[in-house]
Structure formats: structure tokens, C-alpha cells
Amino acid sequence: MKEISHTNRRSVAQAITIVENDSPEAARLLHSLAPKLGHAYRIGITGPPGAGKSTLTSEMTKALRKQGKTVGIIAIDPTSPFTGGALLGDRIRMQDVSMDSGVFVRSMATRGSLGGLSAKAKDAADVLDAAGFDIVIFETVGVGQSELDIAKAADTTIVVLVPESGDAVQAMKSGLMEIADFFVLNKSDREGADQAIQALKTILTFRITHAENEWIPDVISTVASKGKGIDEVLAEIEKHKEQLEKTHTLEQRRINRERVRVIELVESFLRVDFWTSERKIKLEERLKEVAAHKESSYEVAQELVREFKGK
Numbered sequence: 001m002k003e004i005s006h007t008n009r010r011s012v013a014q015a016i017t018i019v020e021n022d023s024p025e026a027a028r029l030l031h032s033l034a035p036k037l038g039h040a041y042r043i044g045i046t047g048p049p050g051a052g053k054s055t056l057t058s059e060m061t062k063a064l065r066k067q068g069k070t071v072g073i074i075a076i077d078p079t080s081p082f083t084g085g086a087l088l089g090d091r092i093r094m095q096d097v098s099m100d101s102g103v104f105v106r107s108m109a110t111r112g113s114l115g116g117l118s119a120k121a122k123d124a125a126d127v128l129d130a131a132g133f134d135i136v137i138f139e140t141v142g143v144g145q146s147e148l149d150i151a152k153a154a155d156t157t158i159v160v161l162v163p164e165s166g167d168a169v170q171a172m173k174s175g176l177m178e179i180a181d182f183f184v185l186n187k188s189d190r191e192g193a194d195q196a197i198q199a200l201k202t203i204l205t206f207r208i209t210h211a212e213n214e215w216i217p218d219v220i221s222t223v224a225s226k227g228k229g230i231d232e233v234l235a236e237i238e239k240h241k242e243q244l245e246k247t248h249t250l251e252q253r254r255i256n257r258e259r260v261r262v263i264e265l266v267e268s269f270l271r272v273d274f275w276t277s278e279r280k281i282k283l284e285e286r287l288k289e290v291a292a293h294k295e296s297s298y299e300v301a302q303e304l305v306r307e308f309k310g311k
Helices: 009-020 026-036 053-066 119-130 149-153 164-174 193-207 230-246 249-274 277-291 297-309
Strands: 041-046 071-077 103-109 135-139 156-161 182-185 219-221
Touching: 009 026, 009 103, 009 119, 026 119, 041 053, 041 149, 053 071, 053 135, 053 230, 071 119, 103 119, 119 135, 119 149, 119 249, 149 249, 156 230, 182 193, 182 230, 193 219, 219 230, 230 249, 249 297, 277 297
Parallel strands: 041 135, 041 156, 071 103, 071 135, 156 182, 182 219
Antiparallel strands: none
């Protein structure tokens, strides 16, 4: 295919389709793009439903474009149980930026990923990076799934909350406090915003270890629907990026990201090789014995693995 470039939207779309559909040439394509990676700064945006993540993403993109930066957006939607495709269609909600020639928006399905971010989304980010986009934004699904994958895929992770519904406490319970590089309290013109910000800051004090060069997450107040607080969000991203570069943490984050990705790919390859049609049939036969309490699940699993290793 033609050389992938952010100036050629069709080439970018075709490349993402190839990796998303697991086409035979996907691995070759990604391998060919490897030398071009490392340019884009990757930002993850996550949080509960209704927090205004899409609006925030759209407004951030407009501000980044004013700075002359190109932006690739991967909007991760829940997977339809019927078609396996993206359900919400964030591109519809981002029509005002998707027509910009310096912006590329792609909705992708979670495809059952418990972390809310499919492996194909990470591949798509590589395509956008290799195409020369300055910024790649992951906007992840917020439907109660674990969002921890986003922290492994992004350089800077933003958790978006709103004043209502005790989001600060819910964030603490769900583990979002650990993955956020900073928080955005959106819709902060609503009642209870000041109390929510204070609650978040109080909870965040428990994360402080007083280590040298420690990054301390802040809480940025926004009203994304009115474009308020967007410059402050971008300034905080830049501040975090500078901290990562100063402490050489950015390189380590990216190494960790690739470590996780290689492990995931190895497990995926092994899963495909392991579950042959013959082995699936044998499993079904042996399950009858397990259900009748004549055999244990462990023994059946170990038997299947021994058979696999013996080949």
C-alpha cells in the first residue's frame, strides 16, 4: 500500500482497517512502521459514563490544532454483542473536529477487552504515530469495565469526573486514583464542584510518598461544553510530559508499555495455537467427566497442556 501519512487520510484509514481486521498483512505492516514510531505523544482519557469525555477530547483537539499540532483520536466504544462492532460511535459526537484535515478520528470496539482498550487500539495508535500525528488521544469506554489498560498505553493518563454521584469515592474504589496522572473535574459549574475538588485533593494526599522528583497529581476544573479550563488541561499535560522527560521516566514508561504488549501478543499467539479443533473436541468430551465429579478441572487442564507441550 501507499506510504502512510497524516496528509493522506485514506492511507491511514486503510492501514487501521488492516490491523483491526487481523488481515494477513497486518504483522508485516506493523513491522514496517516500527522505525517511524516514537514521534507522537499519547494521551489517555477515561472516566465514568456521562463525564463529558468526548466533549473534553473535542475541545482539547481544537486547542491543539490552534497550536499547529496534528491529532489522531481513537475512541474506544463498547462492543456490540450482535455485530462485534463499536456501539456508541464517538465519531458522530466529534463531527466538529473530524472534518479538520489535521485530525483523524477512529471509533473502535473494545472486543471484549476487560481493560476497556483492545490490542487493536494500540496497533491503531502505532499507525497514527507512524503517519506523523503529533498527538494520539485514546478516549476509552466508561461502562463499568476496568480502565487500567489505558495507563499502560498512554504517556499521560487523565481521569475525568463530575461533581455528582460521589465520583471521587467511586474513583478511589475502582482503582482510577492509581492510574491518573491528573484529574479533570468536568461540569464544574454544577453544584458541589468545590466540595468534589477538595475531596479529590484530600484523597490524593494519601498517594504522596515524598520521593525525590515525585509527580503529584492535580485536579483541573473544566466546563468542556463551554470551552472553559481546556488551556489549563493542556498546560498540565505539558507539565507532566516535561517531568517525565526530566526524570527519564517517559522512556521507562514506553519500555513498560512494550513489555506488556509483547506478553499480550505471546499469550494471544499461544491461545490460537493451543485451541485447535481437535483439542476443543477433547475438552468437551472430558468436561462430562468433570461435571460428573469423576475428574478434576486441574487434571484435565494439565492433560491438555502436557499434550500441547509434547508436540
